[in-house]
Amino acid sequence: MSAVPILAAVAEVDSGDTAWMLAATALVLMMTPALGLFYAGLVRSKNTLNTFMMCVAAIAVAMVTWALIGYSLAFDGTGDLIGGLGYAGLHGVDFLPRNDESTIPHLLFMAFQATFCIITVALISGAVVERMRFGAFLVFAALWSVVVYAVLAHWAFGGGWLAERGTLDFAGGVPVEMASGFSALAAALVVGSRKDYGRQALLPHNAMYVLLGAGLLWFGWFGFNGGSGFNTGTNSVLAFTNTLITPACALVTWFVLDLIRGRKATAIGAATAIIVGCVLITPAGGFISPGWAMVLGFLGALPCYAMIQWRPRTRVDETLDVLAAHGIAGFTGILFIGLVAQVGWNGLADGLFYGNADQLLDQALAAIAAPAYAFTVTFVLLKLIGAVMPLRASEHDEAVGMDVTYHGEEAYVTGEGAILIVPEDGSKIPVPVADPG
């Protein structure tokens, strides 16, 4: 008896949309290890593994919190500030579309959104690498994914007050980019600078990782932006194509600025430009024309470049410039929609240049509210965690490096001088070792 309505509902799932969203979800998950590579290249060799492991840990921690409670708080119901607990533990998240507009299984929608929560948590680690205790980061990641990410995802995507007002955010300028960027600033302020910051040059140890990571991130971003239409329709195609266009234009700007400033186009600068370009188009992808996407790439890179030049001259050791590459770029992208959105391209709303000043107001509200919420809550959250456990490694451990301290491994171990520890009852006699007593 009950088989009939279920079959009827299942028929609403579109196979093409579902196929694309399955692939897009896998693409977005790949962005987190890619980010690990990008970040690991930017730190010193003694912290390579720890930096990558923070991204790996984000997958573990944020996936669990998302399934237990985060998804429900973000996407259950249309409360102004936060969702309900109806989907806690993924209760009732099944194979039917989640609402009338959706054409993919609810479970797949949840999985796609989970990969967003994961990479956002991983992004913040860039602010605290090379000195934060691994255990403290795990606790922070678990709590942040619920109290900041799930809330902002509800505001922008889940029917919260921003979505209700008509603020346009295609793929996460609010919960992903501005949230991670401004949380990163708060985290850097609470955790504090690395002990040698501002005194010694702390340089990237492997530019190739940085370039490879950036390339893989860009590749994954086609799933991130291209999948954020949740179908294979026009907005998705527009977002996908703009994800190709805007970063290319940001690269051009970065080359020119690098050449003007230092007479050399730097590789790590280029990798940074790719990320900045992808972030710029993230909120705007499915809403602005390809022409405006080019303008966004060319011009939007300017404030990010300025921030990246200025930040190391300050005392704030926001180590891998998450604020510049994500916070500022996300902020710029969100506002840009309010200027140049076109109904002809997005089917939803015009921006200021096409006669709709209200849209810019809605965008500006998001650009103020999201950073304020992310910064404040992250600041308080880390202060609270810091009251219960130390947030950072001892000076000695920081000097030795996080890899040996927290993982008992090195990224570039040679094996020379490594003595095999044989179990007591082993038949082999261990090699004699110099023992200083």
Place this chain on the structure above:
Amino acid sequence: MKLVIGIVRPEKANDVLEALYRAEVRGVSISRVQGHGGELERVETYRGTTVQMGLAEKVRFEIAVSDDFVQPTVDALCEGARTGEVGDGKIFVLPLDRAVRIRTGDTDMGAVTPVDK
């Protein structure tokens, strides 16, 4: 004329350089070495394999100086490299027979005195 050899922790190498510059010792060579000197050994695990790291990464400074500069150099090495824990390293001072500056053919005292460009 002496050759001062200092073997220090890699993470203190920058501090040592700073201390040397402050003591106006300017001719320095460094190399990365591995050594065993009595520090508490690290245990690392790679999948099922657990190993004791019997050799630690060190940075070796070689500094040729005139006799007047031996003490300031040794002091700078100590000041820059000391953490107070086992594994801070060693300093060796050796007699030096000859030194030649390749560019000019200057020998001995002339060769170990840095020139200001």
